[in-house]
Amino acid sequence: MQQLHFVRNRAAHHEPIHQRDLRRDLDAALDLLGWIHPAASEWAADVTSLNAVLDARPSG
Numbered sequence: 254m255q256q257l258h259f260v261r262n263r264a265a266h267h268e269p270i271h272q273r274d275l276r277r278d279l280d281a282a283l284d285l286l287g288w289i290h291p292a293a294s295e296w297a298a299d300v301t302s303l304n305a306v307l308d309a310r311p312s313g
Contacts, residue, residue: 257282279303 260278263270279301287294 254285257285275307
């Protein structure tokens with residue numbers, strides 16, 4: 254949870270997060286949400302656009 258709080262603050266304050274493994278961060282967030290409310294985790298996984306954004310990111 255501490256890691257997710259860190260990532261959230263970095264993103265919210267427009268600090269760099271592009272070197273992070275954002276898929277891992279998303280998985281951790283969905284896992285945590287699943288412990289709290291499994292249906293909410295499923296919903297969040299269905300509506301997130303992060304996977305599409307990461308798939309469109311140039312490699313290199």
